[in-house]
Amino acid sequence: FTARPDITHEVVEIFHYLTGRSLKSDYNSLLVAPINMKTRFLEMIRQEIEHAKAGRPCGIIAKCNSLEEKSIMEALYEASQAGVPIQLIVRGFCCLRPGVPGLSEKISVISILGPFLEHSRVFYFRSGQPNEIDGRFFLGSADWMSRNLLGRVEVVAPVEDKSAREKIWE
Numbered sequence: 001f002t003a004r005p006d007i008t009h010e011v012v013e014i015f016h017y018l019t020g021r022s023l024k025s026d027y028n029s030l031l032v033a034p035i036n037m038k039t040r041f042l043e044m045i046r047q048e049i050e051h052a053k054a055g056r057p058c059g060i061i062a063k064c065n066s067l068e069e070k071s072i073m074e075a076l077y078e079a080s081q082a083g084v085p086i087q088l089i090v091r092g093f094c095c096l097r098p099g100v101p102g103l104s105e106k107i108s109v110i111s112i113l114g115p116f117l118e119h120s121r122v123f124y125f126r127s128g129q130p131n132e133i134d135g136r137f138f139l140g141s142a143d144w145m146s147r148n149l150l151g152r153v154e155v156v157a158p159v160e161d162k163s164a165r166e167k168i169w170e
Helices: 005-019 037-053 070-082 146-150 162-169
Strands: 031-033 060-064 086-090 107-110 121-125 136-140 154-159
Touching (some): 005 154, 031 146
Antiparallel strands (some): 031 154, 060 121
């Protein structure tokens, strides 16, 4: 929840988009599928590659239900090859192959199984920050799947509040 005007204004625009009253395509705070989410995720993965190459702190953690979107997987492979540590927590199916020498050595994948369908999606990018909590955190509804990134309206929002980021990290 937030009262930040930059985010709440964009949420109103999403509802207008759903009703056909808006064709907005320049969301700044929110990642909105099918408009800018896939592109922004790919940009953030590439930024982690640049941090790794420059010797700055880097890393990616993604918690979602499934992973099968080809360009996201290719970008994660590229990030692994550049030295970016990547932790994936994927409840359902994951088409990415972790731990393959020369391809995905820096990628680990675990699955959370339990009596309930897992719904939370969390995305974290270290962003060159010396303190992990100062990285970029996002919460939302989308998995890294083609249908979520290209075929549905999904929203992922940044977590700006430091205490909320600390709780998520915990």
